[in-house]
Amino acid sequence: MLRTPSRRKRKEPAQRLNLIPILDAVFIFIFFLLMSANFIKIFEVQSDVPIVSSTPPSNKKPLALTVKVYNSGLNVYKGVPSRLIKKIPKNSEGEYDFESLHTYMIDLKKTYKTERSVVLEPIVDIEYDIIVKIMDAVRLLRKTDDAIYIKDKDGMDNPAKYLFDKIVFGNIRS
Amino acid sequence: MRLNRSIRNRGRRNKKGPVDIDITSLLDILVIMLVFLLKSYNTTGVILNVPKDITLPTSNSSDVNTSGVVVQVSPSTIWVDDQVILDKEDPKGNPYDQGKRRIIPLYNELVKKKRIIKQVEKSSPEAQKFSGIINLIVDKTIKYSEVKKILYTAAEAGYRSYKFVVLGEGN
Numbered sequence: 001m002l003r004t005p006s007r008r009k010r011k012e013p014a015q016r017l018n019l020i021p022i023l024d025a026v027f028i029f030i031f032f033l034l035m036s037a038n039f040i041k042i043f044e045v046q047s048d049v050p051i052v053s054s055t056p057p058s059n060k061k062p063l064a065l066t067v068k069v070y071n072s073g074l075n076v077y078k079g080v081p082s083r084l085i086k087k088i089p090k091n092s093e094g095e096y097d098f099e100s101l102h103t104y105m106i107d108l109k110k111t112y113k114t115e116r117s118v119v120l121e122p123i124v125d126i127e128y129d130i131i132v133k134i135m136d137a138v139r140l141l142r143k144t145d146d147a148i149y150i151k152d153k154d155g156m157d158n159p160a161k162y163l164f165d166k167i168v169f170g171n172i173r174s
Numbered sequence: 175m176r177l178n179r180s181i182r183n184r185g186r187r188n189k190k191g192p193v194d195i196d197i198t199s200l201l202d203i204l205v206i207m208l209v210f211l212l213k214s215y216n217t218t219g220v221i222l223n224v225p226k227d228i229t230l231p232t233s234n235s236s237d238v239n240t241s242g243v244v245v246q247v248s249p250s251t252i253w254v255d256d257q258v259i260l261d262k263e264d265p266k267g268n269p270y271d272q273g274k275r276r277i278i279p280l281y282n283e284l285v286k287k288k289r290i291i292k293q294v295e296k297s298s299p300e301a302q303k304f305s306g307i308i309n310l311i312v313d314k315t316i317k318y319s320e321v322k323k324i325l326y327t328a329a330e331a332g333y334r335s336y337k338f339v340v341l342g343e344g345n
Binding site: 026034122136 | 194195196197199200202203206207210213222224230231232233234235236237238239240275309312313314315316317318319321322325326328329333334335336337338339340341342
């Protein structure tokens with residue numbers, strides 16, 4: 001009687017490492033790390049230094065849009081010499097009404113589609129945070145705003161991305 | 175037992191099949207991590223250090239940052255590229271001139287930075303040219319009168335473009 005070959009008798013299935021507990025721990029660890037991580041998104045708002053141009057002015061009447069910040073509210077001027085076209089008083093909570101300013105800027109942009117410059121002149125000593133909010137109100141066209149179409153060189157209508165994005169501080173030398 | 179130890183089985187007894195590791199859950203974790211990291215990835219390559227004294231204002235802007243000289247302004251200190259140039263609580267002498275419009279240490283440092291960039295620009299044709307860009311990391315509580323001095327000083331030093339660094343909305 002033949003004996004069963006020992007090799008065949010001892011054949012065992014390959015052992016699998018049980019990684020489930022350690023992977024569970026790693027998953028929980030990563031989840032906590034991701035939850036506590038602070039993914040800060042930093043962007044920029046551009047402004048240019050006011051310069052005296054040597055080029056002769058064009059025949060076209062400039063808009064010369066200016067926003068002056070007073071204690072009582074925001075005043076919008078246009079033209080040369082500047083003429084007050086809109087007064088935006090502070091709201092009932094005593095804060096500057098950025099929404100009204102933004103809405104008025106949209107109306108202006110609809111009329112002056114190719115214009116991109118605005119002069120910002122804070123007359124009172126406001127905080128930097130308020131300056132940024134005013135800059136946002138005058139320069140950005142939000143997704144929820146009415147679309148404004150501007151004709152390009154080829155005569156195609158393209159949606160405007162900005163209102164008046166070329167901001168210049170008018171009184172830094174004063 | 176005796177069989178295992180036998181000379182005949184020497185060399186065979188430790189031979190096992192390859193270990194099969196189940197990496198499905200590991201791959202799940204890696205995918206989740208990849209999604210989060212890609213979402214937060216900044217492609218501009220500009221590194222801006224915000225000192226702990228500075229709280230940035232929030233903005234709806236989505237314009238990505240550009241490289242340039244970095245000026246950090248907190249209520250008590252002014253830095254240029256992370257180097258303290260004016261401690262307002264302990265100023266050495268009068269730091270202002272031109273009718274308190276110009277900050278002298280800031281002006282000197284900005285001119286120095288500009289000169290270094292222009293020297294590098296001359297020495298190597300592949301070097302980054304002087305862009306005239308100044309990245310302003312300013313605390314949101316700083317008053318306009320102070321911001322105005324910094325803008326004026328930067329303009330005097332030959333920097334033509336201000337980039338106000340802000341936090342994206344929702345941060």
